[in-house]
Amino acid sequence: YVRWTENRNMSEYLRLMSEGRINVNALISATYPLEDAPKAYSDLQKPGAKPLITLLSYPESKSDISRRVELLQPATKPHTGKIRIAVVGAGGFAQGTHLPNLQKHSDLFEIKAICSHTGHNAQTTAKNFQAGYSTTDYNETLSDPDVDAVIIATRPRLHAPMTLQALRAGKHVLVEKPLCLTSEELEEIQAFYEGSHNSQLTSHSSPLLLTGFNRRFSPHIQRIKEMVDKRTNPMIINYRMNAGYIPLDHWVHGPEGGGRNIGEACHIYDLFTFLTNARVTDINIQSIHPKTEYYSSKDNFSCTASFDDGSLGTLTYTALGSKDYPKEKMEVYVDGQVLVMDNYQNLEVFGSKHKGLKTKTMNKGLLEELQLFGMAIKGEHSWPNPLWQQFQAMEIAINFDRTYKDKVSYFRIR
Numbered sequence: 001y002v003r004w005t006e007n008r009n010m011s012e013y014l015r016l017m018s019e020g021r022i023n024v025n026a027l028i029s030a031t032y033p034l035e036d037a038p039k040a041y042s043d044l045q046k047p048g049a050k051p052l053i054t055l056l057s058y059p060e061s062k063s064d065i066s067r068r069v070e071l072l073q074p075a076t077k078p079h080t081g082k083i084r085i086a087v088v089g090a091g092g093f094a095q096g097t098h099l100p101n102l103q104k105h106s107d108l109f110e111i112k113a114i115c116s117h118t119g120h121n122a123q124t125t126a127k128n129f130q131a132g133y134s135t136t137d138y139n140e141t142l143s144d145p146d147v148d149a150v151i152i153a154t155r156p157r158l159h160a161p162m163t164l165q166a167l168r169a170g171k172h173v174l175v176e177k178p179l180c181l182t183s184e185e186l187e188e189i190q191a192f193y194e195g196s197h198n199s200q201l202t203s204h205s206s207p208l209l210l211t212g213f214n215r216r217f218s219p220h221i222q223r224i225k226e227m228v229d230k231r232t233n234p235m236i237i238n239y240r241m242n243a244g245y246i247p248l249d250h251w252v253h254g255p256e257g258g259g260r261n262i263g264e265a266c267h268i269y270d271l272f273t274f275l276t277n278a279r280v281t282d283i284n285i286q287s288i289h290p291k292t293e294y295y296s297s298k299d300n301f302s303c304t305a306s307f308d309d310g311s312l313g314t315l316t317y318t319a320l321g322s323k324d325y326p327k328e329k330m331e332v333y334v335d336g337q338v339l340v341m342d343n344y345q346n347l348e349v350f351g352s353k354h355k356g357l358k359t360k361t362m363n364k365g366l367l368e369e370l371q372l373f374g375m376a377i378k379g380e381h382s383w384p385n386p387l388w389q390q391f392q393a394m395e396i397a398i399n400f401d402r403t404y405k406d407k408v409s410y411f412r413i414r
Contacts (some may be wrong), residue, residue, distance in 0.1 A: 002249050024053060031055040067137040069119070071126050082106075083172075083374050086113040086141040088162065089154035090125040093176070098151055099129045101370045108374035113141050138162065142169040149208075149377060152176060155256045156263055160185035167192055167207045172377050174370070176212040178266045179394050181258040183402075186394050193387060208383060210373050211390045213270035217365030217372065220347045221271065223357050224332060224339050227349070228275055234310030235334035237275060239268050242321040242328070248296055260299040262397045265317050270385075270393035272305055272313030275332070279308045280396055285403055288320075295319060305396055 002008070016022045029051030032040040037056055044054065085102065087094055102109045111131040116122035119136050126134035132146075141147050142165060149172035152162050160180035166173045167189075180186045189209075215221060228235060243260065246252055257263050273280070287301035296319070304314045326343040338350040344364050347357040375381035 003247065027052040029054060031057050034058050067119075068133055068135040068140050069123050069126075070133045071123070072130070072132045080110070082110040083108055083377055084110050084112040084146050084148045086115060086144070086147045086150045087111065087131075088115040088138060088141065088150055088152050089158075089176075090114050090116040090121050091153065094151070094153040095125060095128075097366055098153060098370070099125070101367050103129065104367065105371055105374060108371065108378075112147050113144070115141050138165070142166060142171060148172060149174070149373075155251070156181060156258050157256045160189065163209070164189060164192060167209065170207055172208040172373075174210045174212065174373050177264075177270075178258060178262050178397065179211040179390060180398075181255075181262055183395075183398050186391065186398065190391060208373070208376055209387065209390070210369070210376075210384055211270075211393070212369065213267055213274075213385060213390070213393060214365040214369040215267050215271055215344075216274040216385065217368040218344050218363050219359065219365070219368070220341050220344055220357055220363065221274070221365065223347055223354075224341065225275060227337070227339065227352065227354050228332065228334055229277075231334050233335055234307075234312070235276070235332055237272060237311070237313040237333075238316075238331045239271070239314065240316045240329045241265070241268065241318070242323075242325050243299065243317055243319050244321070244323050244327070245295075245319045246299070248293075253296070253298075259401065260317070260319075261301070261303075261400050262394075265303070265315060265400075266393050266397040268313075268315045268317075269305065269396040270389065271330075272307070272311075272315075272396075273389045273392050274385075276307045276309055276311045276313070278311060280392055281306045281308050283396060283399060283403065285400060303396075303400055 013022070017024075030040070030043070032054070034056050040054055040056060044050065087098060087102075099111070102111055111129055112133075114122050114126040114129070114131045114134045115136070115138055116125065116134070117136065119134070122134035122136055125131075135141065141150060150166050152159060152166070152173065152175040154162065154176075156176075156178055159175050159178060160182075163173050163175045163179065180189065193209075216225075241264075243264065246260070251257050252263060253259055283306070284304045285301055287297040288295070289297060290300070299317065299319045301318075302314060302316050304312060306312055328343050330339075330341040332339040332341075337352045337354075340348045340350070342348070344362045345359055349356045369384065372381055372384040376383055
């Protein structure tokens with residue numbers, strides 16, 4: 001059983017047409033050249049019987065088709081010094097989070113371009129957020145000398161190739177997690193920096209790469225980081241993610257999304273790396289074995305990562321729970337203290353004089369991430385997330401998937 005969605009319905013219709021099992025030729029009443037579109041619509045409004053199908057024919061050559069629409073007059077005044085940014089992928093997350101946050105940081109950023117797969121969405125989004133232009137051509141933004149940086153908010157399958165294209169074009173990149181889906185993609189990005197740059201890159205003259213592991217920038221996590229940096233012993237970190245159920249035929253589980261371990265759990269592997277500031281040595285995973293096909297073992301698992309400072313980080317990730325229960329909670333046990341972060345709204349501290357933190361709303365560090373991205377580009381701040389830590393988070397996630405496929409529960413990374 002699968003959900004019979006509109007997309008599946010249209011796909012089946014196109015398949016039947018391609019096999020000649022549906023033939024609509026007899027229903028076509030007229031064909032108009034594209035330039036005669038006004039006449040076609042006018043004829044449809046005339047009294048009398050209406051045709052079932054009227055076609056518009058497009059020119060054979062596509063060389064004269066423009067994929068860029070100017071919305072604001074090109075600036076004639078000198079460059080203000082703001083970071084001119086292109087947002088690539090204008091879906092719900094970009095429109096609901098990144099673009100409003102860019103406007104909140106209008107002292108740092110100027111929204112130069114919106115790039116989306118469809119022209120209508122690109123142009124509408126660009127108008128709503130006062131961007132300079134809209135385009136459906138990613139290369140348009142990369143070849144534009146007036147674009148300093150790109151935010152990549154497409155589906156995960158495109159993250160690695162788009163990131164590499166932008167870096168090679170000399171653009172700074174903030175790419176939504178995950179950075180990549182495979183070890184081959186990760187190695188290619190690593191090779192870019194190890195070739196012409198150093199893997200511990202900090203030079204502001206080189207393209208900056210920031211993967212959207214925003215949770216490390218949350219005020220709650222920053223407070224925890226301040227406390228654990230002074231520790232004398234290894235720590236134990238327990239993180240629970242009540243992720244919620246997503247139907248197994250959803251794109252998140254397939255090649256577009258890479259699965260929930262790579263697509264979302266990577267956030268927590270980055271947190272473990274950030275808090276320990278240590279290299280991972282091995283991972284140990286366990287997952288459930290559902291008795292029905294409703295649930296998947298791939299989004300119901302426990303993963304324990306060991307680090308070379310002796311610390312342990314355990315993530316319990318599950319789609320079995322209720323959405324009425326808070327999504328995320330973390331407990332840190334260290335040097336006689338217990339630090340409890342509850343859903344990025346409340347941090348409690350036990351066994352220490354350090355104060356906790358409570359915020360009115362959930363704060364996962366998205367606004368702070370963008371600010372540090374801009375400051376780093378301007379040379380006012382170090383890289384918000386060192387390259388090796390970004391790579392390690394993805395290395396854990398990718399090795400997890402490899403371990404799962406090999407049907408083993410233990411994998412030594414170094």
